[in-house]
Amino acid sequence: MLTHRRPEKPxxxxxxxxxSPSSGLPGLFPVPYELGLRRLAEEFGLKPVEYPSTRRMGSTPEERAADLHAAFADPxxxxxxxxxxxxxxxxxxxxxxxxxxxxxxxxFLGYSDNTTLLAFLWNLGITGYHGGSVMVELGRPGAMHPLTRESLRAALLGSGPYELTAATAFCDVSRPWQDPATFASEPVLEPAGGWTWHRPERVVDGTSWGGNLEILSWLLMADREIRPAEEYEGRVLLLETSEEMPSAxxxxxxxxxxxxRGLLRRFPALLMGRAKSWSFERPLAPGERERYRAEQREAVLRALAAYAPDTMAVFDVDxxxxxxxxxxxxxxxVRVDGPARRITVTY
Known part of the structure; x- marks a missing residue:
């Protein structure tokens, strides 16, 4: 089985x-991007270094790969x-x-389409980190959320076990980055219902794999960065969906x-992220958002019942x-302790 090493932390x-291995959106929306850079410097004490395609929309795949090569090769x-x-x-x-x-x-820290590079590094035996983008988490209007800041600091600068804490409130409704008023206050939060556990009879310890479900489906379709099913035996599966809001x-x-494909049953535990249930294209009302999340949960449970009936699952993880x-x-x-209802990761 492929083993992984944790690179030395900054x-x-x-x-x-x-x-910007996916999109040069910093060039279109400099406010959240530059806010994120300032917080990296002021709150984390790090020195951000940009590359030629970081702020450029329409850069070629070759140019983005060259930036990644330069970043990884620079001692x-x-x-x-x-x-x-x-x-x-x-x-x-x-x-x-x-x-x-x-x-x-x-x-390497990223998520969403960056699931692609995380999976690529996973296949090289290199541990990455799902989360923590500059424009969204670091560039959050008003201030970084304390849970995000603490987790990102531990992942980026720390090491050792870290117990995840369920949020008591969350934000699902975005505000437009092109409006300066967006950055004058923090997002409005709504109560969070905590995590929902399915088959929590045991404790699972394993290394993680997965990411954004839509991106994983593309990798599976193109047969890119997917290993033989047996190599995922005993891993902890991470899944979450994006603002594109795939149907149940x-x-x-x-x-x-x-x-x-024989993949699903290999994972004894699944962490399912809280489903994004609002977008500018589909601005669902509160009741509709709750129904969307419930339908997605039911769809996952239906698939587990058919293909991985023994898998433990935790829903609405943050x-x-x-x-x-x-x-x-x-x-x-990742340690998923069903009886104690605790999730502990090792940074």
Whole structure:
């Protein structure tokens, strides 16, 4: 079975690379991006370093791969952080130098479309971190959420076990980045119902794999960065969905196909992120949002019943496209303690 190593973490005063492997949105929305850079410097004590395509929309896959190569190869850069996600990082994969990245392991933080690079590094035996983008978490209006800040600090600068804390309130409704008023106050939160446990009769210890469900479906479709099913035996599966808000039917079909491939039953535990249930394209009312999340949960349970009936699952975990956001190691150790209702990760 593939084993993973945790790259050495940066320390205050170190340089960290800021890259855009998916989309150059920092060029379109500089306010949250530059706010995120300031917080990296002022609250984390790190020195952000930009690359040619970081702020450029329409950069080629070759240009984005070159930025990643430069960031990982630079001995003065101690971590690599994605500015934001996107939808075409899969086109960067053919241009990546596996040996260069394997020889220069560094912590990489990102999520959404960055599931692609996390899976790529996972296959090189390098632990990454699912979460912590510059524009969203670091560039949050008003202030970083305390749970996000604490988790991101532990993942980026710390090491050792870290027990996840369920949020008591969360935000699901976004505000437009092009409106300066957005950044005058923090997002409005609503009560969170805590985590929901399914089959919590045992304790599972395993290294993690997964990420954004939509991106994983693309990797599966293209047969990119997916290993033989038996190599996922005993791992902890991470899944979450984005603001594109796939239907419950689509979620079930992706999981069904993972089941037909023999993948789903390999994971003794599943952490399912709280579903993003509002977008500018689909501004659902509160009751509709609650129903969307419930239908997604039912779809996941239906797939587990058919293909992985013994898998323990925890729903509405605060990772992925949610605020606050907990950073989850990708390829790192995760302990899911069902009887105690506790989740502990190792940064």
């Amino acid at each position: 320390r205050p005063g170190d340089r960290v690379a800021i890259v 003065e850069v101690k971590a690599v952080i994605a500015s934001i996600g996107g939808d075409d990082q899969i086109t960067v994969l053919p241009h990546l130098d596996r040996e260069l990245l394997r020889a220069n392991p560094k912590p 039917t689509e979620v079930f079909r992706v999981l069904r196909n993972m089941g037909e 990772f992925g496209h949610t605020d606050p956001q907990l950073v989850i190691p990708y390829g790192g150790q």
